Amino acid sequence: MNLTRFSIALVSLSWISLSAHSAELQQLPTHTSSRVLVTSDEAGNKAYEYSWPAIYFETAFNGDSLTIKFDDDQNNFHLIIDSQTPIAIKKPGKQDYVVPNLTPGKHQVRLEKISETQSSTGRFLGFYSDDKAAKLPERKRQIEFIGDSFTVGYGNTSSSRECTNEELFNTTNSQLAFGPLTAKHFNADYQINASSGFGIVRNYNGHSPDKNLIGLYPFTLHNNHYIYASNWQPQVIVIGLGTNDFSTKLNDGERWKTREELQQDYVKKYTQLVKTLHTKNPKAHFILMASDKMEGELAAQVGNVVATLKADGLKKVDSIIFSGLDYQGCHWHPSAKDDKLLADLLIDYLSKNKAW
Known part of the structure; x- marks a missing residue:
């Protein structure tokens, strides 16, 4: 729908x-x-x-x-x-x-x-x-999405790239983001574990250096008081992280002195994240998504993560590098039209690769 x-x-x-x-x-x-x-x-x-x-x-x-x-x-x-x-x-x-x-x-x-x-x-x-x-029909499929503002659906229904905070809030529709669209196509239960501005090792423009999505991920709530524990066992885990790590230049005082150090840290921590998730979900198929923007830096590092994981014996892992988005959402974010395009890419991949 x-x-x-x-x-x-x-x-x-x-x-x-x-x-x-x-x-x-x-x-x-x-x-x-x-x-x-x-x-x-x-x-x-x-x-x-x-x-x-x-x-x-x-x-x-x-x-x-x-x-x-x-x-x-x-x-x-x-x-x-x-x-x-x-x-x-x-x-x-x-x-x-x-x-x-x-x-x-x-x-x-x-x-x-x-x-x-x-x-x-x-x-x-x-x-x-x-x-x-009355009884609800049971779903056999589960899919999880881990990411940043792209996964959230940040301002995706906006008619303008320029948005006030109120306009951003009112034009964000996470249920129209690519994750829920993909899950609903396959009648799958889903989790959207994403937060705008966060990255693997670095947040947007280096803000909140003591925090990242990996640190936020284990918790049920964002107050970090309750470790999430359940029988949740997704067959597919889609991760889209790195836009915030690489979309801005390093600032003075950040812990990486060069882009090469940032890239190496990103690949190391991203690889560890997927391995940790694989240990908890040994049958899950992993899909790492990335934009072709940022002069290809993000796509290249995601490729390095996939190559490292496969070299270490993880077979069910692949990447989708996407292009052709109009970025008409708030602050140059994907629009609802872009979310449909991304969902179609995922639906096609999951159908062809029989990931379920």
Whole structure:
């Protein structure tokens, strides 16, 4: 499903507080493959806290009653009922939203986080109904995407390359980035473990030198308090890291004195990352993605990573070097059109190579 911001239903949401009727509501079982911190209250109702992009939650029920409980004044969402046009929900705060005009019958529901927040977390308090829960179809495929702003979908629906912070926030749609588009094509569960501005060893223009995506990756939330642990076992892992490592010149005071030192450090740490992921996911197929821009520096170093991994015995690893993007998104980032192109490249590769 290839949606743009112009096809989203911008409806007038009716927020209401639940009264005595709320005692009849029961929390519905919820499916998510995303990185979330799950907690329970005394009644056994679950809450889901999250930081990473493209988080999603799903449920199904038989009936015509559905209430969605939010505790998030930071993020934008899309609510999708039975594959219909998404309902845009912007920074809902702590509110209960009763879905209007549901007809009796079985319904499948999906709530998607579309915005990126790096310094805060949000909470989803669950789907509630006084009707009977139904079973969701199970997915056999899992795919993970690890990356930076390109993987996030940074400003990808913008009509201009020039964006204010508010415009950037409102035109970022992580669910229209190439990762979710690829996963949905194959009906796969997915994780988007990406953060704008971060790299393998160096962040954009050398900022926050004590941090990088590798250091952020092990955690469920961006506060680095909870190590992520689950039975998540993706058959495919797509990594797109390096744009921030190489897109700017080295500044005075950075720990690499030359580009050669930076390149060597990048290849070493990237190789270690893939080997660590391979140890945890021994059957996974790895695809390393890179742009042909930056005078080919990034593509060359990704090629060195792949060559090193193959020389060390890792067979299921390959690269996709992409070109031909229009970069019409915010601040010269890939547009939604570019994301479709990248998704098509991945879909073609995965289909031809039988990576599943």
